[in-house]
Amino acid sequence: MFEPSFFTENLETCRPAIYRSGFKCVKCNKSYSSKNIYLDLTLIAGAKEYVEAQPSRTELFRSPLVSFLYERGWRQNFNLSGFPGPDEEFNMAQEYFKPAEGGTLVDVSCGSGLFSRKFAKSGTYSKVVALDFSENMLRQTYDFIKADDTILSSNLALVRADVSRLPFPSGSIDAVHAGAALHCWPSPSNAIAEINRVLRSGGVFVGTTFLRSTSSTPAILRPFDRRIAGSYNYLTEEEIEDLVKSCGFTNYTCKVQQAFIMFSAQKP
Numbered sequence: 001m002f003e004p005s006f007f008t009e010n011l012e013t014c015r016p017a018i019y020r021s022g023f024k025c026v027k028c029n030k031s032y033s034s035k036n037i038y039l040d041l042t043l044i045a046g047a048k049e050y051v052e053a054q055p056s057r058t059e060l061f062r063s064p065l066v067s068f069l070y071e072r073g074w075r076q077n078f079n080l081s082g083f084p085g086p087d088e089e090f091n092m093a094q095e096y097f098k099p100a101e102g103g104t105l106v107d108v109s110c111g112s113g114l115f116s117r118k119f120a121k122s123g124t125y126s127k128v129v130a131l132d133f134s135e136n137m138l139r140q141t142y143d144f145i146k147a148d149d150t151i152l153s154s155n156l157a158l159v160r161a162d163v164s165r166l167p168f169p170s171g172s173i174d175a176v177h178a179g180a181a182l183h184c185w186p187s188p189s190n191a192i193a194e195i196n197r198v199l200r201s202g203g204v205f206v207g208t209t210f211l212r213s214t215s216s217t218p219a220i221l222r223p224f225d226r227r228i229a230g231s232y233n234y235l236t237e238e239e240i241e242d243l244v245k246s247c248g249f250t251n252y253t254c255k256v257q258q259a260f261i262m263f264s265a266q267k268p
């Protein structure tokens, strides 16, 4: 089991030091490297020769150009598919996260940190972890944080990790947010099972994604049909509910607008 509990337990006091020098997991004895602005908790971060290919839906977002463009036009296009936009999506998520107030929130697949910054600024959580697999998205997150005086960076940490292998002890997290991410994950079932593992009992998971089109989908949205959607993995409403419940969540609920879905569920 991968549980660098040192990191979450000592986030506030040790973060500057571990950002500078990395740290060793007290449980498995593995060393993790620091990249100065974020902590790299992927398994093969220190590997010299071995490279592991990820699916293109993960690799796309590692590009410096895509990371730069993400909040400069790319994300705004999601509105055409029914996404209400970051402000409204944040407000909707905050409603679901009420049972997690005062706790630790992980913004999984945070991209350039647009929601991580909102969660940190809200003052609702004691700690916020902005987590992504893309080094360049994390660099972009850091640049946005640096440019914003209103963010209390003391409660916001940046972590590189794979959603299918989250670097937190079981039952240690109060809330997990995953905005516009499920369709990008290599294995949604591994990811959601892992989110379930790290959440405490009563912890809340909120995610958004694009729905796969059905016969009732307006023609303009049909490009999101799985057969012609390139490498993305778009699911139907029924598939998402089935998947989330199969991974052990209860109290499933969702809101749908065109191809946009926000779903929430709780760990029993």
Ligand SMILES: C[S@@+](CC[C@H](N)C(=O)[O-])C[C@H]1O[C@@H](n2cnc3c(N)ncnc32)[C@H](O)[C@@H]1O
Pocket: 057, 058, 061, 062, 075, 108, 109, 110, 111, 112, 114, 115, 131, 132, 133, 134, 137, 161, 162, 163, 164, 178, 179, 180, 181, 184, 185, 186
């Ligand atoms: C479309 S962006 C979403 C960004 C942001 N959460 C939002 O709501 O706009 C999808 C993100 O998923 C991340 N991602 C893809 N595969 C991942 C993986 N295996 N583990 C963690 N994050 C991953 C990408 O790097 C990218 O930043």
